[in-house]
Amino acid sequence: MPTLLTPLVAVKVASIYNRAPLPARMAKAAPDMAAALDKVVEDLRSLGHDLRLSDMFRSYEMQWQAHQDFAAKKKKAYSPPPGGSMHEGGRAIDIDLSSIGVSLKQFWEIAQARGFMPIIDKPEPSRSEAWHFDCRGSHQAVYDYVRKGKAGAAMPPYTQMAASAIASIGVQLDAVHDQNIAYLQSSLIRLGFDPGRIDGVLGARTQGALKDAGIDGDDPAGKLSALLEKKFPLEF
Numbered sequence: 033m034p035t036l037l038t039p040l041v042a043v044k045v046a047s048i049y050n051r052a053p054l055p056a057r058m059a060k061a062a063p064d065m066a067a068a069l070d071k072v073v074e075d076l077r078s079l080g081h082d083l084r085l086s087d088m089f090r091s092y093e094m095q096w097q098a099h100q101d102f103a104a105k106k107k108k109a110y111s112p113p114p115g116g117s118m119h120e121g122g123r124a125i126d127i128d129l130s131s132i133g134v135s136l137k138q139f140w141e142i143a144q145a146r147g148f149m150p151i152i153d154k155p156e157p158s159r160s161e162a163w164h165f166d167c168r169g170s171h172q173a174v175y176d177y178v179r180k181g182k183a184g185a186a187m188p189p190y191t192q193m194a195a196s197a198i199a200s201i202g203v204q205l206d207a208v209h210d211q212n213i214a215y216l217q218s219s220l221i222r223l224g225f226d227p228g229r230i231d232g233v234l235g236a237r238t239q240g241a242l243k244d245a246g247i248d249g250d251d252p253a254g255k256l257s258a259l260l261e262k263k264f265p266l267e268f
């Protein structure tokens with residue numbers, strides 16, 4: 033595993049589960065998302081409302097189970113197999129829509145101002161995934177990179193962005209050849225270099241991007257992490 037990864041921090045937030053705090057195994061987030069969520073909770077509280085969540089972080093095993101439950105029709109909401117959800121990167125929340133107290137449209141404005149992005153394109157509470165919000169952070173750069181066609185046409189931008197977020201916290205990614213190389217690729221894209229898709233293969237293009245970034249010798253992951261921390265201090 034790379035030496036320095038995006039840490040996950042414990043978050044204290046109300047849940048739908050008997051209004052108790054969200055269980056600790058789920059209540060973990062990348063530091064910038066944890067801070068953004070605090071602000072959203074404060075914003076709503078100032079309007080007299082208490083935000084409750086139903087989901088946040090999912091471990092590999094939890095994502096696997098959610099996908100199995102969906103496939104077996106035990107769970108209605110779509111859950112991708114491990115490797116494709118921002119929940120696995122500690123960068124997504126599912127909110128209790130009945131707890132926001134304001135219209136979904138108004139909540140979008142509050143959430144977006146703090147760095148959260150809805151996953152659907154119109155604030156319609158009846159739509160599936162109306163409850164899901166991502167804090168993309170620097171992984172937005174991966175989304176944009178793939179969207180520009182830099183990772184091949186067949187690669188969905190959202191999936192590569194999620195892979196980047198997951199690799200950056202050191203969680204297993206089944207779709208890549210070598211997890212450490214995937215971390216280098218994710219880092220390089222976020223730093224503005226051009227390693228190609230996040231596939232965990234150290235090909236000529238990834239090697240060229242490492243060279244462009246001035247990375248050589250030992251511990252390329254540690255060196256890239258140091259650059260990331262400099263560029264995105266809130267994420268560390």
Ligand SMILES: [Zn+2]
Nearest residue numbers: 124125126164
């Ligand atoms: Zn979700």
